[in-house]
Amino acid sequence: MYAAYAARFDTDSPLAALAVGERPDPAPQDPDWVTVQVRASSLNHHDLWSLRGVGLTEARLPMILGCDAAGVDPDGNEVVVYPVVADPTDPRGVSILSENHPGTFAERVAVPRANLVPLPAGMPFTDAACLPTAWLTAWRMLTTRGRIDQADAVLVQGAGGGVATAAVALAVASGKRVYATSRDAGKRERIEALGATALEPGARLPERVDVVIETVGAATFDHSMKSAAPGARIVVSGATAGYEPKVNLRRVFAMQLEILGSSMGTPGELADLLAFCVAREVRPVIDTVYGFSQVEEAFARLESGEVFGKVVLDHTK
Ligand SMILES: NC(=O)c1ccc[n+]([C@@H]2O[C@H](COP(=O)([O-])OP(=O)(O)OC[C@H]3O[C@@H](n4cnc5c(N)ncnc54)[C@H](OP(=O)(O)O)[C@@H]3O)[C@@H](O)[C@H]2O)c1
Numbered sequence: 001m002y003a004a005y006a007a008r009f010d011t012d013s014p015l016a017a018l019a020v021g022e023r024p025d026p027a028p029q030d031p032d033w034v035t036v037q038v039r040a041s042s043l044n045h046h047d048l049w050s051l052r053g054v055g056l057t058e059a060r061l062p063m064i065l066g067c068d069a070a071g072v073d074p075d076g077n078e079v080v081v082y083p084v085v086a087d088p089t090d091p092r093g094v095s096i097l098s099e100n101h102p103g104t105f106a107e108r109v110a111v112p113r114a115n116l117v118p119l120p121a122g123m124p125f126t127d128a129a130c131l132p133t134a135w136l137t138a139w140r141m142l143t144t145r146g147r148i149d150q151a152d153a154v155l156v157q158g159a160g161g162g163v164a165t166a167a168v169a170l171a172v173a174s175g176k177r178v179y180a181t182s183r184d185a186g187k188r189e190r191i192e193a194l195g196a197t198a199l200e201p202g203a204r205l206p207e208r209v210d211v212v213i214e215t216v217g218a219a220t221f222d223h224s225m226k227s228a229a230p231g232a233r234i235v236v237s238g239a240t241a242g243y244e245p246k247v248n249l250r251r252v253f254a255m256q257l258e259i260l261g262s263s264m265g266t267p268g269e270l271a272d273l274l275a276f277c278v279a280r281e282v283r284p285v286i287d288t289v290y291g292f293s294q295v296e297e298a299f300a301r302l303e304s305g306e307v308f309g310k311v312v313l314d315h316t317k
Pocket residue numbers: 043044045046049133134137157158159160161162163164181182183184187201215216219220237238239240241262263264302305307309
């Protein structure tokens with residue numbers, strides 16, 4: 001089958017490590033696994049990390065990339081694929097598709113049947129394919145970890161990214177006052193169109209916030225700390241711009257801040273997210289939809305850093 005995969009690692013030029021071509025069909029691990037015909041998938045920063053050799057080992061190469069998919073199961077049901085798989089070989093006890101098991105940038109992907117979540121009626125495959133990683137991560141950061149129900153105001157850093165645009169859209173749909181930073185004036189305009197107040201990185205907010213959504217890391221963390229109200233939750237799920245920010249511990253204890261890690265979400269949280277999107281008529285923020293045959297262009301788009309929202313692959317084209 002046709003697939004996009006990491007053939008090797010390249011720290012500086014991850015796109016040079018991307019290969020496209022024929023790979024063997026995925027082999028279901030045991031009778032509880034099924035093969036899904038992929039109709040749409042979406043890219044995540046995770047795929048670029050994989051091409052750089054972060055989270056993947058040489059022994060796993062070649063590895064089909066991709067965490068997100070929506071498609072059709074062997075019984076003809078339209079499904080969204082939850083990408084986290086129990087994995088005793090991994091220190092976390094779990095792995096994400098494309099780490100230890102072949103990913104979704106292929107005609108077919110094998111997953112445990114329990115990982116299939118029904119596609120809500122009327123939701124396009126290309127919308128659904130945005131939700132299982134970036135949107136689920138944002139959902140868990142806001143709800144389970146950030147306790148947004150107890151918040152009035154939310155700050156989202158690096159707001160052009162896949163997780164960040166999801167956090168902006170979901171926090172706005174939850175009725176909160178939302179502030180979002182982006183380095184790019186064009187992205188700031190688009191953030192305003194989503195219903196948030198857009199700011200330059202580091203700008204003083206008109207008020208302190210109860211929840212901060214952090215995926216940028218070292219470049220924005222000091223601003224996140226300074227923007228936090230007493231008792232605020234600073235929720236971290238990524239560090240695109242560096243893992244080692246300086247942290248003023250005095251501010252942490254004096255303001256009684258919570259700095260919380262968050263990763264992905266549960267199948268139940270994915271079902272809740274799908275239901276929320278349907279009920280509040282929230283549609284994923286999509287930067288570009290490429291045909292599957294244009295997967296290399298899609299990767300170049302993600303790597304450009306110019307994206308606003310998700311880069312999606314339509315596997316029917
Ligand atoms: N733990 C998990 O479960 C989980 C799940 C998904 C993602 N992640 C992580 O979260 C991060 C974001 O993922 P994504 O897929 O949303 O990535 P993405 O779509 O590539 O977005 C990254 C965003 O970070 C901002 N950024 C990058 N470099 C920056 C810098 N030097 N200064 C300020 N802002 C910068 C940019 O925002 P602007 O251009 O708007 O400034 C960019 O749009 C990644 O590190 C990823 O690995 C973790």
